[in-house]
Amino acid sequence: VTALGPGGEFDRLRGVFRRLADAGTLGDDCALVTVGGVALAIACDMTVEGRHFRRDWLRAGELGWRAAAAALSDLAAVAATPRGVLAAVALPASLPPAFLEDLMEGVAGAARAAGAELWGGDLTADDRIVMDVTVIGSADRPVRRAGARPGDTVWVTGRFGGPRAAVAAWEAGGQPDPATRARFARPVPRITEATWLRDQGATAMIDVSDGLAGDAGHLAAASGVALTLAADAVPRHAGARGWEDAVQGGEEYELLVTLPAAFAAPPAWLTRVGTVAEGAGVTWTLDGRPVSVGGGYSHF
Amino acid sequence: VTALGPGGEFDRLRGVFRRLADAGTLGDDCALVTVGGVALAIACDMTVEGRHFRRDWLRAGELGWRAAAAALSDLAAVAATPRGVLAAVALPASLPPAFLEDLMEGVAGAARAAGAELWGGDLTADDRIVMDVTVIGSADRPVRRAGARPGDTVWVTGRFGGPRAAVAAWEAGGQPDPATRARFARPVPRITEATWLRDQGATAMIDVSDGLAGDAGHLAAASGVALTLAADAVPRHAGARGWEDAVQGGEEYELLVTLPAAFAAPPAWLTRVGTVAEGAGVTWTLDGRPVSVGGGYSHF
Numbered sequence: 001v002t003a004l005g006p007g008g009e010f011d012r013l014r015g016v017f018r019r020l021a022d023a024g025t026l027g028d029d030c031a032l033v034t035v036g037g038v039a040l041a042i043a044c045d046m047t048v049e050g051r052h053f054r055r056d057w058l059r060a061g062e063l064g065w066r067a068a069a070a071a072l073s074d075l076a077a078v079a080a081t082p083r084g085v086l087a088a089v090a091l092p093a094s095l096p097p098a099f100l101e102d103l104m105e106g107v108a109g110a111a112r113a114a115g116a117e118l119w120g121g122d123l124t125a126d127d128r129i130v131m132d133v134t135v136i137g138s139a140d141r142p143v144r145r146a147g148a149r150p151g152d153t154v155w156v157t158g159r160f161g162g163p164r165a166a167v168a169a170w171e172a173g174g175q176p177d178p179a180t181r182a183r184f185a186r187p188v189p190r191i192t193e194a195t196w197l198r199d200q201g202a203t204a205m206i207d208v209s210d211g212l213a214g215d216a217g218h219l220a221a222a223s224g225v226a227l228t229l230a231a232d233a234v235p236r237h238a239g240a241r242g243w244e245d246a247v248q249g250g251e252e253y254e255l256l257v258t259l260p261a262a263f264a265a266p267p268a269w270l271t272r273v274g275t276v277a278e279g280a281g282v283t284w285t286l287d288g289r290p291v292s293v294g295g296g297y298s299h300f
Numbered sequence: 301v302t303a304l305g306p307g308g309e310f311d312r313l314r315g316v317f318r319r320l321a322d323a324g325t326l327g328d329d330c331a332l333v334t335v336g337g338v339a340l341a342i343a344c345d346m347t348v349e350g351r352h353f354r355r356d357w358l359r360a361g362e363l364g365w366r367a368a369a370a371a372l373s374d375l376a377a378v379a380a381t382p383r384g385v386l387a388a389v390a391l392p393a394s395l396p397p398a399f400l401e402d403l404m405e406g407v408a409g410a411a412r413a414a415g416a417e418l419w420g421g422d423l424t425a426d427d428r429i430v431m432d433v434t435v436i437g438s439a440d441r442p443v444r445r446a447g448a449r450p451g452d453t454v455w456v457t458g459r460f461g462g463p464r465a466a467v468a469a470w471e472a473g474g475q476p477d478p479a480t481r482a483r484f485a486r487p488v489p490r491i492t493e494a495t496w497l498r499d500q501g502a503t504a505m506i507d508v509s510d511g512l513a514g515d516a517g518h519l520a521a522a523s524g525v526a527l528t529l530a531a532d533a534v535p536r537h538a539g540a541r542g543w544e545d546a547v548q549g550g551e552e553y554e555l556l557v558t559l560p561a562a563f564a565a566p567p568a569w570l571t572r573v574g575t576v577a578e579g580a581g582v583t584w585t586l587d588g589r590p591v592s593v594g595g596g597y598s599h600f
Binding site: 033042 | 316335352384408417418
């Protein structure tokens with residue numbers, strides 16, 4: 001079992017792991033298993049209307065794309081190569097048949113964009129939309145959450161805060177600007193960047209789904225190290241309202257990665273945000289001084 | 301794409317299959333795919349509180365067992381060997397942590413009983429319980445829904461009608477007797493029976509989740525044949541109230557299988573219920589005369 005950071009959701013999972021003594025693959029972004037000599041990475045990600053999105057925020061195709069991209073991002077987190085996607089869908093019988101077709105076209109589109117195929121699914125009726133997307137990839141040389149070493153440097157892909165700003169705009173009764181909306185509606189999992197980072201010697205990696213603060217806590221706990229991260233070093237999406245959006249916002253589907261100290265030639269999409277030391281937990285700084293940062297969103 | 305039988309749910313799926321022209325693996329009980337030279341069977345099955353069960357019908361451990369068994373039954377349908385299970389769970393934050401632990405212990409128990417491990421999952425909060433269980437198996441020699449030939453004989457495993465009778469007792473405000481309740485609460489997927497049937501030369505197979513009538517329609521459509529089935533030949537569970545419970549009731553997780561005409565040595569758990577001929581669709585008989593049978597439960 002991989003150690004998790006703080007939070008009510010993770011307290012519940014710790015309880016499950018304690019009870020299931022043989023649950024060796026639990027706690028990472030993906031299950032990393034071997035079947036018939038082939039190394040596989042498998043993950044699932046559930047999306048519930050009214051919890052993760054509201055129906056009037058997204059078109060059906062975007063809903064499908066987003067649900068699949070969220071699950072595919074778990075494969076990116078371990079530098080796996082996506083192979084296939086299954087989508088279980090519950091939706092109201094009152095929706096027209098084209099809604100499901102558009103939704104599944106979105107799932108298939110996100111799968112194709114990541115090099116995977118739509119392999120199957122399940123359909124049931126409910127009064128709200130619920131999706132669970134399962135992704136399967138090959139993972140000959142996975143990168144885990146555990147593996148960061150004192151002296152490593154900490155990096156992030158992309159720009160943060162867009163999805164949280166988009167949700168804030170909708171919740172205030174308005175509309176996010178198109179670029180900010182797109183960060184929520186059509187996230188692109190960092191599949192190719194992940195394998196590049198692995199080939200640069202990445203020591204630990206996680207995808208940012210619960211928010212940078214919370215996910216940094218998971219990486220620190222799994223690796224048994226302390227992270228010091230500069231909130232003002234995290235690149236911000238143009239729509240982000242401040243560093244809190246970038247550090248606390250979830251559903252970014254960017255990568256947080258640790259690399260050896262010798263790594264010094266980052267591409268444009270990769271930004272250094274901190275360092276790894278002996279110890280435990282995450283310290284955030286602003287203008288070089290420690291600052292208190294709340295955790296990511298917790299469902300519990 | 302494998303052809304499906306009649307029903308509103310399957311009309312919706314046909315619409316999805318039409319739109320996704322490359323959706324080659326869709327329409328069977330499982331996706332049958334090859335990754336790194338290894339043949340895999342993968343399926344998912346979603347269970348929604350208020351649709352598939354009510355919370356006061358089942359203990360948490362039974363709910364987990366049942367959700368996993370339903371998905372594992374899809375692996376039995378293709379004679380795959382279960383290897384791993386992932387469970388995505390949404391549940392109310394008001395439930396005590398032990399509820400989730402019991403539920404996941406049920407999932408892990410059904411997995412172990414089928415020779416598989418609990419590999420992973422996902423957790424989110426919702427105001428009702430939703431579970432989606434994904435199962436992965438190895439499938440070197442799968443049996444498909446397509447493959448029944450005129451002249452084959454049609455057989456079922458086990459005894460039918462228990463789950464429908466249990467639900468009827470609960471919905472009438474009572475309690476099913478313990479044996480009938482157990483048929484609903486702790487179904488046992490026919491994993492070992494499935495591989496035995498494959499080794500006897502099974503030509504087509506499906507697991508009975510939507511009801512024998514509906515699932516026989518899928519097998520007939522996929523194989524491009526006509527089935528004639530005797531409603532009074534279907535073995536009934538002691539709790540079943542009549543042949544309708546046995547033929548129309550869903551969530552049996554028994555197998556419907558076609559075998560070559562030469563097959564003549566059934567074990568005690570296997571019963572001959574009909575024949576395969578050229579043509580299309582399913583004809584049911586009672587006392588040797590055709591009888592009209594409604595389809596299985598449709599969510600749409």
